Amino acid sequence: MAKQNTYYLVEADILPEVIVKTARAKELLSKGEVATVTEAVEAVGISRSVFYKYKDGILPFYEASRERIVTITMELIHEFGVLSNVLQTVAKHQGNVLTINQTLPLQGLAIVTLTMETKSMDIDIPSFLEQLINLKGVKKAQVVGHNEQNIN
Known part of the structure; x- marks a missing residue:
């Protein structure tokens, strides 16, 4: 065994x-x-x-969370292409989007919750969050939860 x-x-x-x-x-x-x-x-x-x-x-804690489901919440400025750039960044690093939810924009901001599989990602979560925050139109990005189950 x-x-x-x-x-x-x-x-x-x-x-x-x-x-x-x-x-x-x-x-x-x-x-x-x-x-x-x-x-x-x-x-x-x-x-x-x-x-x-x-x-x-x-x-490191985030590296140990590979092969897990991570939920990230973001505040996005309501402008053309902001969400698209976020999703392109996820794809660029081989993240697998499982769910995405967006609130109606209020006062020019929308709250987006993105749940993704991190198993194949080529970047650690802190560096990924930093890249998201540096995108034009992303005001805030943070991990709000993760699931320790693997996806098969």
Whole structure:
């Protein structure tokens, strides 16, 4: 029988320093801020052996939510093409829209709730939200919930 992994959600400040530094090194690599593992471990002050020992056991919260359903709420300015640009951004990063709901615009703003599958996305959720917020006409974007069930 295959070993089943157990996961815990803990605050970073109670973790050993090497675990936090390993997570930071992985983040530097994933964001392209460094090109190699050697550069990443030097930047955070750990050895390569420590990095390789812990790298597969530590995941940022949002990365751990891969293969999950995420619900994002947004405030959009009521202008032509704003929602289309949001949906293009979802598609660009291989998100799969499951539901989308939009309120009637009031005082030039519409509230949009988007539920999507993140399994195939090529970007983490915080970076994705940042891209959404930087789109013209998007006033606010935030995760309001996620479902831990996988979609088959």
